[in-house]
Amino acid sequence: MSRIASADEYGYRIAKRQVVPVVTTILACTTDLLPIVMEQPLIPDFAFLVLVAWRLLRPEIWSAQMALPLGLFNDLVSGHPIGQSMALWTACFLAFDLIDSRVGWRDYWLDWLFASLAIVFYAFGSWYVAHMMGARIEMAIMVPQILLSLLAYPFVARLILALDRWRLSR
Amino acid sequence: MASPSTRRTGFSRRAQYGLFLGYVLAVAGILFAILLLVIAAVDPRGFSALKGAALDVTTPVASGGRSVVGFFTGIGDSIGNYFMAGSQNADLKREVAQNRRKLIEAQATALENKRLKALLKVRDAEMDEVTTARIVGSSFDSLRRLGTLTAGSSEGVEVGQAVRGPDGLIGRVIERGRWASRVLLVTDTASRVPVRLVRDGTPAMAVGHGDGTIDLNTLEVGENPFRRGDILVTSGTGGLFPPGIPVALVVRAERERTVATPIADPGEIDFAMVLPIYQAGADEPLAEPGEPKAGPR
Numbered sequence: 479m480s481r482i483a484s485a486d487e488y489g490y491r492i493a494k495r496q497v498v499p500v501v502t503t504i505l506a507c508t509t510d511l512l513p514i515v516m517e518q519p520l521i522p523d524f525a526f527l528v529l530v531a532w533r534l535l536r537p538e539i540w541s542a543q544m545a546l547p548l549g550l551f552n553d554l555v556s557g558h559p560i561g562q563s564m565a566l567w568t569a570c571f572l573a574f575d576l577i578d579s580r581v582g583w584r585d586y587w588l589d590w591l592f593a594s595l596a597i598v599f600y601a602f603g604s605w606y607v608a609h610m611m612g613a614r615i616e617m618a619i620m621v622p623q624i625l626l627s628l629l630a631y632p633f634v635a636r637l638i639l640a641l642d643r644w645r646l647s648r
Numbered sequence: 649m650a651s652p653s654t655r656r657t658g659f660s661r662r663a664q665y666g667l668f669l670g671y672v673l674a675v676a677g678i679l680f681a682i683l684l685l686v687i688a689a690v691d692p693r694g695f696s697a698l699k700g701a702a703l704d705v706t707t708p709v710a711s712g713g714r715s716v717v718g719f720f721t722g723i724g725d726s727i728g729n730y731f732m733a734g735s736q737n738a739d740l741k742r743e744v745a746q747n748r749r750k751l752i753e754a755q756a757t758a759l760e761n762k763r764l765k766a767l768l769k770v771r772d773a774e775m776d777e778v779t780t781a782r783i784v785g786s787s788f789d790s791l792r793r794l795g796t797l798t799a800g801s802s803e804g805v806e807v808g809q810a811v812r813g814p815d816g817l818i819g820r821v822i823e824r825g826r827w828a829s830r831v832l833l834v835t836d837t838a839s840r841v842p843v844r845l846v847r848d849g850t851p852a853m854a855v856g857h858g859d860g861t862i863d864l865n866t867l868e869v870g871e872n873p874f875r876r877g878d879i880l881v882t883s884g885t886g887g888l889f890p891p892g893i894p895v896a897l898v899v900r901a902e903r904e905r906t907v908a909t910p911i912a913d914p915g916e917i918d919f920a921m922v923l924p925i926y927q928a929g930a931d932e933p934l935a936e937p938g939e940p941k942a943g944p945r
Contacts (some may be wrong), residue, residue, distance in 0.1 A: 511706050515795060515915040516788035517835055517860030523789045541667075542674035549681070554702035557787055557794055557823075557830055560695050561684030568678045572671070608791050610689045613838040615791050615858045623789075 483648075491648070498645040499532045499539055502638070503548055510556035519619065522627035523600070524634065525552050529567060530596050531631070531638040533574055534589045542571040558604075559611055566603040570596045590631060597627045692822070693807065700800070700825030707784060707796055707828035778922040779803040783818070783831070783914050793836035793856065795819065795914050799922060800827045808888060810923045816894035816911035817841065817882060818920055831920075834895060834910050835860050842885035843895050845878055854880060854895055854908070862896045864906040874901040880908065887927035 483491070506528035514521075529548065533540060549563035577592060584592070601624050608615055687694050781799030799805050801824055811818045811831050819839060823830040832839050835856040843854045843864075850873045853865045864874060878898040884891030896908035914920075 508706075510787065510789065511785060512788075513785050514788045515783060515786040517793065517833075517910075517913070517915065519789070519791050519858070521789045541670045543670055543677055546674070546677040546681070554699065555706055556790060557699070557703075557792075557796075558790060559685055559688040560699070561681035561688065564681035565678045565685065568674050568681070572674055572678075575671075604791055607685060608837070610685060611692070611792075611838065612689075613792060613836060613858070615837045619857075619859045620791065623791075 495645055496539075498641060499536070500548070502641055503528050503532065504551060507548075507552045507555050519623045520626060522623065522630045524630075525556075525563075526567070526597070526600055527593075527627065527631055527634040528638060530570065530593050531635045533571060534584070534593060535635070535638055535642055537574070537578055540571070542568060542575055545571045559607055562604060562607045566600050569603075570599065573599075589635070593631045593635070594628050597631065598624060601627070696807075696823060699823050699830075702825075703796070703823065703828040703830060704800065704825035707798060707825075776924070778805060778809060778924055780919055780921050781805075782918055783813075783920050786833070786914065791858065792838075793833040793858065794822075795831040795833055797821070797829045797831050797920060797922070798827070800825045800829050802826050803922075805829050805922050806925070808925055810882075810889045810893070810925075811920050812893050812923060813912040813914070813917035813920050815913075815917070817889065818910075818912050818914050818917065820888065821922065833914055835862060841889060841895055842883045843880040844883040845873065846881055847878060848873075851883055851885070852880065857907070860909070861899075862908045862910060864896065864898070864908055872901055872903060872906060874898045874906045874908075876901055879911070884926055888925060890923055890926040 503525065507525040509524050529545070545567035546564050549565070549567040550560070552558070552563040552567075553560045573596070574592065581588070601620055605615060605617070605620060684695075779799045781797045781803070783795050784798055785796040787794040795818065797805075797811065805821055805824050807821055807824060809821045811820060817834055819831045819833040819836070821829050822832045833856070834841055834854065835858070837856050837858045839854075839856040841854040842851065844851050851867050852874075853867065855863045855865060857863050864880065866873060876898055878901075879894060880896045880898070882889040882891055882893045882895055894911045897911055898906060898908045900907040
């Protein structure tokens with residue numbers, strides 16, 4: 479194998495770099511289609527965790543408006559009222575942009591902190607949307623799911639990191 | 649990690665405007681999404697075509713793996729059964745004897761019921777099920793409790809129809825596509841089912857609590873009429889749910905609050921039956937006083 483990439487190989491690499499984050503997020507959205515019937519909200523929303531992990535790891539791959547189509551897809555697949563993920567995800571991206579412009583550096587713990595803030599914001603946003611749609615949910619019911627999401631974030635971030643290395647590998 | 653340099657546009661006016669335009673788009677997108685939410689709140693059936701189509705596309709994926717999950721869910725039970733075989737056997741024998749007695753009582757009651765109904769010339773509306781389908785998924789990672797059913801408008805499913813399993817009520821249809829529909833489970837906080845106590849007929853409202861339990865709200869103020877172990881069935885009030893479907897089993901009755909669990913666990917049910925709306929005209933406005941209209945029963 480020559481050390482100089484052919485045109486095909488080059489195109490494949492470019493495509494891989496651009497497509498992997500979007501495809502992994504879409505796959506995370508489709509975890510909602512798994513045939514699991516739960517009577518209690520416990521399992522974290524992996525679509526949001528994957529999205530936040532990509533955004534915090536690679537701020538340059540997506541601009542804020544990229545969250546709109548991804549959110550629309552998530553709403554359609556998981557049966558949320560249309561607009562819920564669109565609004566909440568884009569608001570999160572804008573907040574992250576603001577954080578990036580104000581905070582000079584981020585490390586692992588700060589990433590986790592920002593992700594935690596985003597998770598809590600997302601949970602309360604979903605609560606408010608459910609409230610709008612006529613579902614009166616007690617706050618206490620949300621707590622286990624939020625805690626599990628906070629604990630699941632480092633694992634998802636690890637996974638995304640591995641995917642990112644594969645994405646950028648030659 | 650150092651702050652990313654790509655966000656800094658430097659002195660290029662074009663790049664600055666581009667970034668600014670991106671933010672304008674994002675904010676406009678948020679406002680648009682909020683508008684969509686408000687529309688959905690005001691008119692829940694607003695985007696039914698779009699949501700129905702999305703359901704149709706995604707449901708086949710879910711239905712493929714249902715049996716696998718049933719297998720894994722069953723493993724825990726099987727192991728438990730193996731260890732508890734002795735005591736379980738004794739329990740089951742006692743239960744069989746008890747059930748036999750109850751069956752005879754029930755047969756007698758049914759006979760008496762038939763005789764009395766004939767006497768009163770009351771006939772039940774014929775209740776044939778619309779279709780039988782499978783529950784293949786749920787919104788397991790969201791706050792809402794919604795299930796996915798593998799039957800849609802092509803099988804005659806309509807929004808509002810009740811869905812029941814072999815044990816009891818599961819919920820009602822809130823969205824439907826051509827081949828799939830979404831069911832609002834009785835445990836969702838937006839679900840309200842008029843029920844009555846089997847023991848003495850006390851009417852109540854079964855409201856989902858969001859964590860797999862059901863709150864029972866009595867219609868009258870006073871002492872809590874529920875006791876642990878009470879069973880509630882649909883009352884047929886409101887005309888949506890057919891009467892007599894088991895809904896909830898009381899597990900805890902306190903002074904202020906009564907907690908019940910749904911009798912039908914959608915996690916274990918494979919097949920569910922869609923029932924027609926009990927009295928379709930019940931939620932329509934009353935006829936003008938001048939012209940009496942023959943309503944359904």
